[in-house]
Amino acid sequence: MISALAAAADPQSIQTADINYAQIAxxxxxxxxxxxxxxxxxxxxxxxxxxxxxTLVTVALLASLVTVFLLAxxxxxxxxxxxxxxxxxxxxxxxILLLALLAAFVMFxxxxxxxxxxxxxxxxxxxxxxxxxxxxxxGWLQTEIWPLFLFCVGGMLTFVVSNDLLTxxxxxxxxxxxxYLLVAMSRRRRLLxxxxxxxxxxxxxxxxxxFLYGSAMTYGFAGTLGFGGIASKMTALAGPxxxxxxxxxxxxxxxxxxxGAVPFHQWVPDVYQGAPxxxxxxxxxxxxxxxxGALLRIMYVAFGxxxxxxxxxxxxxxxxxxxVGVILALTQNDVKRMLAYSSIxxxxxxxxxxxxxxxxxxxxxxxxxxxxxxxTIGAFALVALVRDPAGEATSLSSWVGLGRTSPLVAGxxxxxxxxxxxxPLTSGFTSxxxxxxxxxxxxxxxxxIFAVIASxxxxxxxxxxxxxxxxxxxxxxxxxxxxxxxxTAISIGFxxxxxxLLGVVxxxxxxxxxxxxxxxR
Numbered sequence: 433m434i435s436a437l438a439a440a441a442d443p444q445s446i447q448t449a450d451i452n453y454a455q456i457a458x459x460x461x462x463x464x465x466x467x468x469x470x471x472x473x474x475x476x477x478x479x480x481x482x483x484x485x486x487t488l489v490t491v492a493l494l495a496s497l498v499t500v501f502l503l504a505x506x507x508x509x510x511x512x513x514x515x516x517x518x519x520x521x522x523x524x525x526x527x528i529l530l531l532a533l534l535a536a537f538v539m540f541x542x543x544x545x546x547x548x549x550x551x552x553x554x555x556x557x558x559x560x561x562x563x564x565x566x567x568x569x570x571g572w573l574q575t576e577i578w579p580l581f582l583f584c585v586g587g588m589l590t591f592v593v594s595n596d597l598l599t600x601x602x603x604x605x606x607x608x609x610x611x612y613l614l615v616a617m618s619r620r621r622r623l624l625x626x627x628x629x630x631x632x633x634x635x636x637x638x639x640x641x642x643f644l645y646g647s648a649m650t651y652g653f654a655g656t657l658g659f660g661g662i663a664s665k666m667t668a669l670a671g672p673x674x675x676x677x678x679x680x681x682x683x684x685x686x687x688x689x690x691x692g693a694v695p696f697h698q699w700v701p702d703v704y705q706g707a708p709x710x711x712x713x714x715x716x717x718x719x720x721x722x723x724x725g726a727l728l729r730i731m732y733v734a735f736g737x738x739x740x741x742x743x744x745x746x747x748x749x750x751x752x753x754x755x756v757g758v759i760l761a762l763t764q765n766d767v768k769r770m771l772a773y774s775s776i777x778x779x780x781x782x783x784x785x786x787x788x789x790x791x792x793x794x795x796x797x798x799x800x801x802x803x804x805x806x807x808t809i810g811a812f813a814l815v816a817l818v819r820d821p822a823g824e825a826t827s828l829s830s831w832v833g834l835g836r837t838s839p840l841v842a843g844x845x846x847x848x849x850x851x852x853x854x855x856p857l858t859s860g861f862t863s864x865x866x867x868x869x870x871x872x873x874x875x876x877x878x879x880x881i882f883a884v885i886a887s888x889x890x891x892x893x894x895x896x897x898x899x900x901x902x903x904x905x906x907x908x909x910x911x912x913x914x915x916x917x918x919x920t921a922i923s924i925g926f927x928x929x930x931x932x933l934l935g936v937v938x939x940x941x942x943x944x945x946x947x948x949x950x951x952x953r
Contacts, residue, residue, distance in 0.1 A: 450510070450511075450512065451510055451511050451512075452508070452510040452517075454503075455510050455515075456510060456511065456515060456517070457499045457503075458496040458497075458500050458503070458525055458589055459496075459590055461492055461495050462492055462493070462496050462582055462585050462589060463583070463586040465488055465489070465582050466582035466583045466586060468488060469485060469489070469578050469579040469582055470579045472484050472485060472488065473575060473576055473579065478572055478575075481573075481575040482573055482575055485578040486540055488578070489536050489581070489582065490533070492582065493532055493533045493536065493585070494533070496589075497526060497529040497530065497533070500522055500525050501526070503517065503522055504522060505519075506522065507519065508952070509595060509952065511599075513596065513658055514594070514595055514596050514598075514599040514658075515590070515593050515595055515599065516593050516594075516595040516659075516729070516951070516952050518593075518950070518952040519949070519950060520725075520728070520729070520794060520949065520951055521592055521593035521725075521729075523798050523944070523945065523948040524592040524721060524722075524725040524798060524801070525589050525592060525593065527721055527798070527801065527802045527805065528588045528718050528721055529585070529589075530802075531714070531717045531718045531802075531805045531809060532581075532585045532588075532714070532718055534806065534809045534810075534923040534926060535710065535711075535713055535718065535809050536581065537919035537920060537923040538710040538713060538809065538812075538813045538923050539551075539581070539708075539710040539711065539714070540919055540920075541710065541816070541916060541919065542573075543914065543915070543920075544816055544819070544916060544920075545619060545823070549573055549619070550618065550619055550620075550708035550709055550710050550711070551573070551574045551577055551617045551618065551708055552619045553572050553573065553574060553619070554574065559626070574617055577617060580610035580613055580614055581614070583610050584607055584610040584614075585718075586606065587603050587604070587605070587606030587608070587610075587722075588603075588607050588718060588721075588722035590606065591603040591604060591607055591722045591723075591725065591726050592721075592722055592726060592729070593729075594726065594729070595658060595659050595660070595729075596658040596659060597647040597651070597657040597659075597683070597730075598647070600726055600730070601640070601643060601644055603726075604640060604643065604686070604690075605640060607719070607722060608636050608690075611715065611719070612632055612633040612636065613629070614707070614711050615629040615632055615703055615706065615707040615708075615715075616629030616630075618706065618707060618708040619708070620823045624705070625706045625707065625708070626706075627702070628705065628707055629703075629706070629707075631702055631703065632703045635689065636689070636699075639685065639686045639689030639696070640686060641686075642682045642685040642686040643685070643687065644686075645682050646678070646680070646681065646683035646684075647679070647683060648679075649675050649676075649682060650662060650680070650683065650734075651679075653665065653679060654666075654676075659729070659733045659734035659953075660733070660953060662734040663733060663735075663736065663953065666737040666738060667737060672741070677738075677741055680742050681742075681745070683730065684727075684742065684745075684746075687723055687730070688727075690719060690720075690723035691724065691727070691782075692720070692775060692776050692779050693749055693776070693779050693780065693783065694749065694752040694753040694756045694776070697753070697756070697776050697779075700772045700775060700776055701764075701772040701773060703772075704716065704768050704771065704772035704775070705769050705826070709812055709815055709816040709824060710812065710813065712768060712812050713808055713809040713810075713811070713812030713813060716771070716772075716775050716805075716809075716812065717805030717806070718805065720775065720778075720782075720801065720804075720805070721801040721802070721805055724782055724786075724797060725798075728786060728794060728797060729951060731786055731789075733951050743787060743789070743876075746783060746786060746787050747787065747876065747879055749780075749783065750780050750783035750784060750879050750882075750883075751780070751879060751882045752780075753776060753777070753779050753780030753783065754777050754781060754882060754883055754886035755780075755882065755886055756776065757773050757775075757776035757779070757780060757886070758773070758774075758777045758886045758890045758893070760773045761773035761777065761893045762889070762892060762893045765828050765829070766826050766827060766828065767827075767828060767897070768812075768815060768826050770897070771808075771811060771812070771815075774852055774893075775808070777886060777890060778804055778852070780883070780886065781800070781864060781883055781886075781887075782800055782801065782804075784867050784868065784870070784871035784879055784880060784883060785797030785800065785871070787871060787874060787876040787879060788867075788871050788873065788874030789874055791946075791949040791950060792866075792946075792949070793867070793870035793871065793873075793874055794949040795866075795942075795946045795948065795949035796863070796866035796867040796869070796870045797867060797870075798945050798948065798949070799863055799938075799941060799942060799945040800863035800864070800866065800867050802941075802945075803851075803859035803860065803862070803930075803931070804852075804859075804860070804863060806926070806927050806930045806931065807852065807860070807930075807931050808848075809927060810844065810848055810927025810928060810931070811848040811849075811852075811927075813916075813920055813924050813927070814841055814845045814848070815845075817914050817920075818831060818834065818911050818912075818913055819912050819914055820911065828896075828897065828900060830911050831897065831901055831911055832900050832901075832904045832905075832907070832911070833901070833904060833905060833911065834900075834901040834911050834913070835901040835902035835903075836902075837906075837909075837911060837913065838911075841913050842901040844924060844928050845897075846897075846898045846901065846902070847931060847932070848927070848931065849894040849895075849897060850894070851931050852890070852894060853887065853890050853891050853894045853895075854887050854890075856935070857932075857935045858932070858934075858935035859931045859933075859935045859938070860935070862934055862938040864887065866942065868880045868883060871883075
């Protein structure tokens with residue numbers, strides 16, 4: 433015992449992890465920017481903070497995105513095997529950074545709300561209190577959202593390249609904890625926002641606990657937390673194993689919660705409705721992408737050898753997720769809740785790529801996530817522009833006649849809805865076609881049939897909104913639309929162009945996704 437302790441205390445006996453800092457530069461840039469953002473909040477006077485944070489966030493995300501492009505072709509493990517810098521990881525990191533940049537432009541919007549932006553002037557004040565009203569009268573903004581935002585993005589970048597369960601869990605928490613706080617910071621309907629935050633936090637804690645317990649079960653089976661070690665152990669010990677199956681199931685629960693898959697979807701409509709609308713777009717796009725990135729890596733790399741054990745359960749989950757999403761979306765009278773159930777349905781479609789367990793499924797899922805994410809951020813940015821005397825108008829009755837009062841906004845929103853429905857010449861059609869083809873090749877034809885049926889049902893609730901906007905006469909003057917700032921207009925314009933281009937000429941991006949469809953093992 434004494435000799436063992438002495439050996440452990442010997443510095444020469446401690447092995448340090450070999451870290452290639454150049455390969456993890458995208459992550460380091462964002463986390464460093466988050467720390468600088470904290471310092472800006474502490475050192476700068478309040479009026480100067482917004483512009484400083486705007487500059488920092490934009491430069492950091494662009495610099496990280498450029499670094500991802502420079503790392504193209506990298507295929508290696510670093511940080512002692514804890515991080516896998518490979519083609520799929522870099523593709524998803526680049527997608528996350530692009531979505532984060534578009535979302536940040538929308539979150540910086542100040543012209544839409546006369547009181548400031550979409551976030552409360554002081555999150556620590558009671559809703560409606562004199563303290564909050566005083567901050568609002570002064571025109572102060574809650575610029576503390578930007579350190580939280582950057583830490584969240586850093587967690588996502590780490591999440592999609594994590595190569596062991598411990599690193600993935602830490603990344604999951606770094607990604608999730610800032611979101612729990614940001615959801616509670618809506619300027620309008622603050623009680624609803626705080627309720628949504630509490631639900632998200634409590635259910636998210638359960639999801640994290642399931643993931644952690646599943647990791648412990650998997651470690652009990654494999655004796656390691658690394659994905660490569662788990663896969664090797666499965667090869668060496670062929671046959672069913674209770675610890676392994678339990679571990680896979682519990683880890684899947686933790687990740688499926690983040691996806692909003694049935695039956696772990698209950699938080700999605702409430703959180704999407706209660707959160708500040710620009711943040712909702714970011715969550716619906718980037719969080720879903722990061723969660724699917726982690727799910728794809730762990731199911732393809734670590735648990736690929738047990739696909740015959742977990743695929744039947746995923747078949748059922750995918751079908752239920754699609755059907756529950758589209759059926760409940762039909763009953764919604766709130767635009768944000770409708771898009772929330774639409775997001776649940778899309779999680780079901782994306783699970784087909786996971787079920788495919790082939791390179792085409794991986795490439796198709798990554799393409800789908802990027803195309804869907806850009807359209808989603810554009811759609812929620814447009815939702816924030818439609819106003820009534822009480823503020824943001826999310827009731828469908830408030831959208832009646834929008835095509836007459838603001839044809840550009842209504843036309844762009846209709847385009848995004850058509851993309852979500854998978855109508856040809858939009859990115860949504862290309863995405864679904866690619867993923868469905870991969871699913872058939874991977875033996876998931878029955879699930880694809882259900883997906884086609886769910887897509888047909890979805891046309892009805894997407895079409896209902898288009899009919900309300902263009903073919904229904906409003907009672908009175910109709911809805912009003914605020915002209916956005918340049919940054920929001922850039923995000924919306926990019927989303928429109930991207931949605932059309934990936935529908936009309938998708939081959940270039942499809943080639944990139946196809947080339948990036950092999951995980952390092």
